[in-house]
Each structure stands twice: as C-alpha cells, then as structure tokens.
Amino acid sequence: MLTIIDRYILKKYLSTFGLMLLLFVPIGIMLNLAEQIGKMIDNEAPLVEILIYYGNFTIYIGSLLFPIFLFLSIIFFTSKMANNTEIVAILSSGVSFGRFLRPYWIGASIIAVLMFLMGMFIVPSASKGFNEFKFKYLKKGSKDRVTSNIFNQLGESDYIYVSSFDPARQIGYNFTYEHFGEDGELEYKISSANIRWLEEDSLYRLTSYTRRNLRGDTEIVETRRRLDTLFAFQIDDLTPVSYIAETKNLFELNQFIADQRRKGASNVNTYVMVKYKRWALPVTAFVLTIIGVAVSSIKRRGGMGVNLAFGIGVAFIYIFMDKVFGTLAEQSGFPPLLAVGIPNIFFLVLGYFMLQKAKR
Numbered sequence: 001m002l003t004i005i006d007r008y009i010l011k012k013y014l015s016t017f018g019l020m021l022l023l024f025v026p027i028g029i030m031l032n033l034a035e036q037i038g039k040m041i042d043n044e045a046p047l048v049e050i051l052i053y054y055g056n057f058t059i060y061i062g063s064l065l066f067p068i069f070l071f072l073s074i075i076f077f078t079s080k081m082a083n084n085t086e087i088v089a090i091l092s093s094g095v096s097f098g099r100f101l102r103p104y105w106i107g108a109s110i111i112a113v114l115m116f117l118m119g120m121f122i123v124p125s126a127s128k129g130f131n132e133f134k135f136k137y138l139k140k141g142s143k144d145r146v147t148s149n150i151f152n153q154l155g156e157s158d159y160i161y162v163s164s165f166d167p168a169r170q171i172g173y174n175f176t177y178e179h180f181g182e183d184g185e186l187e188y189k190i191s192s193a194n195i196r197w198l199e200e201d202s203l204y205r206l207t208s209y210t211r212r213n214l215r216g217d218t219e220i221v222e223t224r225r226r227l228d229t230l231f232a233f234q235i236d237d238l239t240p241v242s243y244i245a246e247t248k249n250l251f252e253l254n255q256f257i258a259d260q261r262r263k264g265a266s267n268v269n270t271y272v273m274v275k276y277k278r279w280a281l282p283v284t285a286f287v288l289t290i291i292g293v294a295v296s297s298i299k300r301r302g303g304m305g306v307n308l309a310f311g312i313g314v315a316f317i318y319i320f321m322d323k324v325f326g327t328l329a330e331q332s333g334f335p336p337l338l339a340v341g342i343p344n345i346f347f348l349v350l351g352y353f354m355l356q357k358a359k360r
Contacts, residue, residue, distance in 0.1 A: 005090060006103040012081075013107035016073040024069065025062050029054055036138050045137040053133040059126035063118055067284045068315050070111060074104075074292030075311040079304040087297055097359045101293065108289040112282035119278040120250040128247035145241045153263040154233050157181070162195070162238055170197040170235050175206065177231070188213045192227075197235040203228050204235075245274040253278075270330045276340040277326075287344055290351035294358045318347060 002010070033054070040050060081087050090100055135144045148164045150172070157180040162172035175195040181187045192206035209227040213220040248256055253275055260268045291314060296307045321343040329339035 002103075002106075005095070006106070009081075009103035010107050012077040013074070013104065014110065016077040017070055017107075017111065020069040020073045020076075021062060024065070025058055028061055028065075029057060032057065039138050039140075043137040043140055045133075049133060049137075052129060056126040056129040056133070059118070059123060060130045063115075063123045063126075066111075066115055066118075067281070067288055067318075070285060071288040071292050071315055072308065072311055074289060075296045075307050076304065078293055078296040079307040082297055082299045083303055085299070088299070104289050104293055105286075108285045112285040115285060116278075116282045119281050124247050124249050124252075127243065131241070131243045131246070144243070145239045147239060150239045152233075152237060154237070155262070158232075160233065160238070165238050167239075167241075170199070171195065172235075172238055186214055198228070201228070203230055245271040250278070267330070269333070269336050272336040273326055273329050273339065276336050280340045280344055283344055287348050287351060290355055291347060294351055294354035297358050314347075318343060321346065 045053075078087075087100070091097065131144070145165075145167060147167070150163075150165055151159070151161050153159050159176075159178045159180075161174075161176040163174035165172045172195045173193070175190075175192045177190040179187050179189075189212045190206075191210050193208035194206075196205045196207075198205055206227045206229065207225070209222075209224040211222040213222070245253060245256065253271070257268065257271050257275060260271060292311065295310055295314070296304075300306050325334065325339035325342055328334035329336045
C-alpha cells in the first residue's frame with residue numbers, strides 16, 4: 001500500500017518527467033521546422049502530410065529522448081527535495097534508504113512498461129511515416145537503400161540477383177532467378193534485361209526473357225520478348241529500405257530477422273541491434289533511476305546546478321558508449337547482445353556503487 005510519502009515522490013517522478021516531455025518536444029519540433037521549412041516549400045510538401053509528419057516526429061523523437069528526459073527529471077526533482085532537506089527529514093523519521101527508493105522503483109516500472117509498449121508497437125508505425133516523409137521531401141534524391149549488385153536468397157533453393165534497382169520506378173536491371181533441386185543441382189535459370197513490378201495488375205513484367213531448363217545433359221531454352229508472370233517474393237525483397245527494421249513491430253521484426261538470416265543477408269546484425277535496443281530500453285529506466293537518485297539525493301555545495309551538470313556528463317558518456325558499441329556490432333561483427341548489454345551493465349554497476357555511497 002502506498003503511503004503519503006510514496007504518493008508524494010511518485011507524483012513528482014511522473015509529473016516532472018511529463019513536464020520535461022511537454023517542454024522539450026515542442027522545442028524540438030520548432031527547431032526542426034525552422035531547419036526544414038525551406039525544403040518542404042521547395043518540394044511542395046502538402047500541409048496534411050506535414051502535420052502527419054510532425055505527429056510521427058513527436059512520437060519518434062520523444063521515444064529516442066525518453067531515457068535522457070527521465071534521467072534529468074529524476075535529478076531535477078530529487079535535487080530540489082535534497083536542497084529543501086526533505087530527504088533528510090524522511091530518513092530521520094526512521095524510513096530506511098531502501099524504503100525511500102520504493103516510489104522510485106514504482107515510477108521506473110510505469111515508465112519501463114510505457115517504453116516497452118511504445119518501442120514495440122507504437123514507435124515502429126511512427127518511424128515508417130517519419131522516414132518516408134524525410135526521404136520524399138527532406139532528402140529528396142538521397143538513397144534510402146542499396147541499389148546496385150543486389151543478391152538475395154529466397155527459401156532453401158531459390159536465388160535472385162539484379163545489377164541495379166530503381167525504387168521509384170520499381171524496376172530492376174539484369175535480373176537473374178535460379179532454382180536448385182533437392183540434390184543441389186540447378187534445375188532452371190531465368191534471366192531478363194529488366195524486371196518491373198506492375199502494381200495495378202499485381203504481377204511482374206520481364207523484358208527480353210530467357211528460361212533455361214536443365215534435365216541431366218539436356219538444356220531446353222525458352223525465350224520471349226516480354227513475359228508477365230508471378231514470383232513468390234515482393235519487389236521490396238530485392239533491397240529493403242535502410243530503416244526497415246525500425247518500422248516493424250515486435251512480431252514482424254522477429255519474422256523479418258529470421259527471413260534475413262535464411263537469405264544470408266550481410267547486414268542482419270543491424271536488424272538484430274534494433275531488436276535488442278528495444279528490449280534494453282525498459283531496463284534503461286531502472287539503470288538511470290539508480291544513478292539519478294545516487295547523484296542527487298545528497299545536498300551538495302552548488303546545489304541543483306552541480307547535479308544537473310554531472311547528470312548531463314553521465315548522459316553524454318552513456319550515449320557515446322551506446323553509439324560506439326552499436327557501430328562495432330553493425331560493421332565489425334561484434335555480438336549485438338554484448339553491444340547493447342555492455343553500456344547498461346557498466347552503468348548499472350556504476351549506479352550500484354554510487355547508491356551505496358549515497359546511503360552513507
């Protein structure tokens with residue numbers, strides 16, 4: 001059962017965090033609008049799409065900054081309590097330091113659940129709209145995917161290749177499709193000058209089509225100037241957009257990673273990193289709560305300013321470590337689980353020792 005002190009601290013925990021979001025997210029929107037308004041006008045972005053973009057921007061950026069806002073809000077209101085000697089009064093009344101932390105754990109649990117639900121199910125949809133608008137109007141002409149020398153494995157026995165892909169026209173050039181039998185021998189090979197997806201007819205059009213059927217030592221060749229047909233893959237399977245993992249919810253992402261591993265995709269670690277970061281985000285709420293309380297629960301000369309400065313420094317180091325290990329996992333084969341786990345474990349241990357010092 002929550003006591004008056006529990007409710008008092010929990011209220012400060014949640015209200016300060018909410019106030020941080022309400023203050024800084026609109027500032028972020030205004031800064032982004034001031035920076036991008038020229039590109040929006042030049043590229044004739046419709047007002048409705050701009051409004052939807054900033055709705056998605058709010059969710060997308062807010063989720064990225066959740067840990068930082070949480071950390072700073074804890075330092076802010078706890079430092080204020082320490083400066084007003086409220087914490088000293090609470091502990092002097094016979095409340096243990098561990099019991100004093102109870103409302104902080106409750107608040108961290110609420111935020112962790114919110115982070116989990118948003119990261120797994122709400123943010124992916126916002127990320128899709130955010131990135132599609134960005135590449136359509138703000139980074140017009142920039143590549144959002146690999147478009148040359150594309151190779152993919154489909155299932156256990158089918159392989160596709162295109163020398164280049166134009167996502168705007170949904171057409172791939174120098175297309176090759178190979179099918180192997182259960183014995184590992186090539187059964188047939190399809191090649192064409194290009195492959196185009198006809199969305200209105202929901203089929204593919206092959207130009208300068210050639211099919212070679214192999215039966216032992218016999219080869220049967222079929223050629224056509226043009227062929228409309230169906231394949232068991234989507235046109236985006238040729239080369240998914242660079243942010244594809246961010247746009248998938250928990251279940252879709254698991255299936256996507258499994259598909260990419262089956263295909264032998266070279267950048268699968270990038271997708272796995274996205275998955276592990278989503279799982280690690282709720283844990284971050286507890287880690288930052290520990291460090292935030294340890295930093296700010298002691299009254300210091302210099303007051304809140306010293307605590308906030310220290311907190312910003314810790315946040316910078318955390319972000320730096322997260323980026324370094326994330327880059328290692330994506331580009332050098334470093335295990336993604338370790339890349340996500342090391343920064344959190346390091347700061348969890350740091351927070352534990354800082355908390356022990358604060359107790360004394």
